[in-house]
Amino acid sequence: xxxxxxxxxxxxxxxxxxxxxxxxxxxxxxxxxxxxxxxxxxxxxxxxxxxxxxxxxxxxxxxxxxxxxxxxxxxxxxxxxxxxxxxxxxxxxxxxxxxxxxxxxxxxxxxxxxxxxxxxxxxxxxxxxxxxxxxxxxxxxxxxxxxxxxxxxxxxxxxxxxxxxxxxxxxxxxxxxxxxxxxxxxxxxxxxxxxxxxxxxxxxxxxxxxxxxxxxxxxxxxxxxxxxxxxxxxxxxxxxxxxxxxxxxxxxxxxxxxxxxxxxxxxxxxxxxxxxxxxxxxxxxxxxxxxxxxxxxxxxxxxxxxxxxxxxxxxxxxxxxxxxxx
Numbered sequence: 001x002x003x004x005x006x007x008x009x010x011x012x013x014x015x016x017x018x019x020x021x022x023x024x025x026x027x028x029x030x031x032x033x034x035x036x037x038x039x040x041x042x043x044x045x046x047x048x049x050x051x052x053x054x055x056x057x058x059x060x061x062x063x064x065x066x067x068x069x070x071x072x073x074x075x076x077x078x079x080x081x082x083x084x085x086x087x088x089x090x091x092x093x094x095x096x097x098x099x100x101x102x103x104x105x106x107x108x109x110x111x112x113x114x115x116x117x118x119x120x121x122x123x124x125x126x127x128x129x130x131x132x133x134x135x136x137x138x139x140x141x142x143x144x145x146x147x148x149x150x151x152x153x154x155x156x157x158x159x160x161x162x163x164x165x166x167x168x169x170x171x172x173x174x175x176x177x178x179x180x181x182x183x184x185x186x187x188x189x190x191x192x193x194x195x196x197x198x199x200x201x202x203x204x205x206x207x208x209x210x211x212x213x214x215x216x217x218x219x220x221x222x223x224x225x226x227x228x229x230x231x232x233x234x235x236x237x238x239x240x241x242x243x244x245x246x247x248x249x250x251x252x253x254x255x256x257x258x259x260x261x262x263x264x265x266x267x268x269x270x271x272x273x274x275x276x277x278x279x280x281x282x283x284x285x286x287x288x289x290x291x292x293x294x295x296x297x298x299x300x301x302x303x304x305x306x307x308x309x310x311x312x313x314x315x316x317x318x319x320x321x322x323x324x325x326x
Contacts, residue, residue, distance in 0.1 A: 030090055030267050031064040037257075038094040040079030041161065042072045044191035046127055046210035046291065047095045047255050053287045054124070057278035062270075072188045075164035076100030077112055080258075084117035088262035090271065093121070096258045099165040102311040106318045107164055115311075119268055120303035121257040122275045125293040128228035128252050129170045129206050130238060131158070132221040137203045142178075142225050142244035145204070149180035157183040159193040159205035166253030167193075169317060170227050171206040176321050177246045197221065208253070209235060209292030226292075227251040234292040254296070254310075256303055272300055 037055075041047050051068060059065050071079040076097040083094035101115055131145070139145040149156050158175070160167040163186045175182050185202055187193035190211045197205040198220060206227075213234055215221045223238035229250045231240060241249035257275055259268060278284055279297040288295045298306065317323070 030270060031062055033091060034065050034067050035062070035090070036067045036069055036092050038079045038083055038092070039068060039070045040072065040076035040095060040097055040100060041070065042189040042191050043070050044211060045161070045189045046208040046293065047097060049210050049291065050125055050255060050288060050293070051095050053284055054275065054278045057281050057284060058274045061274040061277055073162075074112075075104055075162045075168070077104055080118065081112035083258060084113035084260055086260045088119075088260040088264075090259065090263055090267035092260065093271070094118075094258050095124070096256050097165060098253045098255075098310060098314070099162070099168070101307050102314045103164045103166070103169065103318060105311065106315040107323070115307065117261050118258040119261050119263045120300050120307060121259055121268060121271050122279070122300065123254060123256040123296045123298045123303050123306060124275070124279065125288050125295050126252050126254045127166075127208050127210070127293040128226050128232055129167055130209055130212055130216070130226045130232075130235065130292075131171075131174065131204060131206050131224040131241075132197060132212055132216065133204050133224055134197050134200050134202070135220065135222070136200055137222070139224065140222055142239075142241060142246065145224055146178045146180055149178070149182050154181045154183065156204065157185045157202050159185045159187055159196055159202045161190040161193055161206075161208070162186050162188060164323075166251065167206045167208065169314065169321075169323065170251040170253075172321055172323050173249065173251055173317070174206075174241065174246070177241075177249060213292060232292045234290060256307075268300055 039048050039051055055066050071082055076099055079094055080096060080100045083092060086092035133139055139148045158171045160171045171184050190207050193205045194207055194211055196202050212221060216223045223235055225241045225244050226232050226238050276297040279295045285295055
């Protein structure tokens with residue numbers, strides 16, 4: 001009887017072990033096909049530039065290519081919803097902007113996804129912004145911009161990269177702190193906002209440095225102030241808002257990589273390793289810093305805690321500043 005029991009136990013254990021092999025095997029070969037990564041802004045913006053700089057190195061590490069798909073709109077909600085609703089198999093990722101994960105949930109509007117529907121992989125980069133003016137605008141400083149706005153209450157506008165984006169919050173924070181009336185004009189990303197301020201259709205815009213730096217250096221746009229706590233090395237002549245008279249002013253955006261919630265932990269780990277490795281590559285670091293941003297590789301757990309803390313911070317600002325989604 002004891003011998004039979006032992007044989008039965010052995011058969012059960014072997015059965016469990018055999019049953020677990022296919023489950024492990026389906027992850028061990030990852031990735032076996034192209035990986036789609038959804039960018040929540042149009043081509044030419046900082047998120048698009050960053051992921052295209054990383055893609056060759058990540059693809060080489062994973063031995064598999066990427067298909068980059070731009071899905072702009074709703075402050076990143078459209079793209080993030082597509083990621084959240086995708087099959088959690090590691091073959092659909094998203095470049096998450098700060099606004100979609102930490103601002104939009106506080107605006108009181110229906111959300112097409114919840115933050116819990118996404119699995120953090122790693123933070124990519126932190127990005128300060130710059131308030132720029134069109135060539136024909138007379139203002140060259142924060143003080144002159146404020147004076148111009150006070151002379152024309154409600155008659156001037158500031159473009160930005162989309163409702164509830166960090167650029168929107170930066171523009172709203174400037175208007176609040178400066179005590180002026182200016183219309184905030186949302187665009188579907190920084191590229192179209194840049195185009196309109198270049199064309200003189202709007203006098204001012206809050207842009208990311210990645211898309212505006214060369215235009216500023218070429219003299220086609222005027223840099224009024226940067227939103228970081230300190231001056232940005234790639235735009236050393238542009239003062240901060242704080243040193244321009246708005247003490248304590250700081251607003252920095254960021255991007256990170258996410259997958260659908262439920263993506264297997266070992267795939268998340270493998271993706272994190274590949275992206276972190278790329279973010280530490282000297283050529284990528286140089287590229288990101290040349291655009292006025294700073295690479296910030298993290299673990300999935302660190303990124304999750306960062307999202308939580310950022311949500312609390314931006315939620316407080318949204319409430320205090322009375323920021324609306326439109």
